[in-house]
Amino acid sequence: MYVEYYAIENLLVNYIIISCTAIISKNNSSMKKKWTGATIGMIYSILYLFDNFNLFFSIPMKVLLILIVTKIAFNNKSLKGYLRTLTIFYFVNIFIAGSSFFIIYCTGLTHLTISFIILITYISGVVLKYIYNDIKELKHIASMKKDMTVCIDEKEVELKALIDTGNLLKDPISKSEVVIISANKLYGILPEEFQKLDLKNINISSIDNVIDKVDKNISYRIRMIPVKQINDSNLVIGIKSDYIKVDGQKIPNVILGLSNFNEDGYNAILNPQLLMSI
Template sequence: MAIYLDVIWFLNFCIDFLLLWLTSVILKREVSKKRLAVGAFLGSLYVLFLFLDTAIIYHPIIKFFYSVFIIITTFGYKRFGYFVQGLFMFYFSTFITGGGILGLHYFLQTDAKIVNGVVKTQSSGMGDPISWLFVILMVPIMLYFTKKRVDHIEVRKLRYDQVMNFELKIDSLTLKGVGLLDSGNQLHDPISKQPVMIVDMTVFADQIPSAVINHAKSLDSIGELVDEPNPWQDRMRIIPYRAVGSANQFLTGFKADSIGIWDNGEKYETSNVIVGLSFTNISGEGEYNAILHPKMLSNAKVTSTAS
């Protein structure tokens, strides 16, 4: 069997380059293509060492220190934590890509036969052109898939990091729920300039007085309310807003006595809040039932800390 060493080396160089690139993308590190190429070149040299008549290069310790050398060459050494993060993420990228390719290979493999009740498989070895073609095609696909999954996880983590428990107090009523701290929420009461949070009335409708709900639902396009007395008449507010692709609209709200928000074990409390009422579901997956205004936290005071 003929082995084209230059082809194998170049293939490994390309794979190492992509793995180091994926590592830099996941860690959000600015690395020049030149350093990525140098690191990939050092990594690809290991393939040449495999043809040397020595067994020490197969030892896990040698492999570990060789990968350490590759990471330091590619990303540099700023501090120990920085280096360890790069090393472990490089292993993660390598294992998840290699494991995915290996899993797909065996998933699609059809060369198994049953002979006299015994399952037998056949393989033509490392030099099989079909196997190499499979690797060449699958490495970029697995790298792309891994990057997309990591990006998705980061988005989900960002969303959950911004989700906080809250407790609203209005007269003798207390509303408890989970709110999303949204930096894009810039709603303010035009008169008092107080920030406006939005609560999901599909969740809290049964706790709000029916007269308040009727007022909110009767709001027409010019911001007028049906004249119907309700216990929160003095608290009612009309907040104009404009959504993308639509004309000016109005949101009905009311002034709350106070709101408590829990963030990282600390309770922030403020009375500087208007509660807007939304009659459409604001979280399709039910992760939260209110949208918090960022200024509610900046204007709040820490009243208690979890032990």
């Protein structure tokens, strides 16, 4: 019975570690691959209970195990991606193991239940995720302006974007962050109907009028975005891009909110949360 509990504990702990690694590395691994990797780790840990398998616990074998699990549990399309995931996987293991021992030391517990060990591992993983996200957001905020490329209907325009946490505008459908764009910078790649809009007085009728007059390849992109404070209006007209490109990385299907703001030094406003997907 002890072996069964030990196996279940290791399986769940391994799965939490692999899932945490997948989140941090932005590796969209399937649940099947994650459970397969966790199962391999569980089988390896069970061998530790038997003296006949001591050879498997040498340093080279442990290195081989983490290489195999990284290969099986994650989607890696290149050697660079594999090495990046491997490095993150290694440090996630160290962090979760270290924080777990710290919690055990602070609580003074000597007898630990399976559920408690799993809970500690889960909490450590959540804490690590938040720490990682905070560090990444601070990194983006440190550089407040970015060169940005916007692509709509296969037409591109270059912009200078300000990173601003005050931009809280979100698309009501996808719930994703909206990029505020100085509309006159997009007029060269948008139909002239957009130039006729009074962006300070956007309403459902004016948006419908644009939808009726433009081609289908543009009309399906148009969005109505409710907002409390921008352009002194209750609505902002948005348009879905093919993608935006920041730091050489494409973010597809981003909604662009058209505004008439005019500031020196930048013509777009980015929420740093949007950059977290890079």
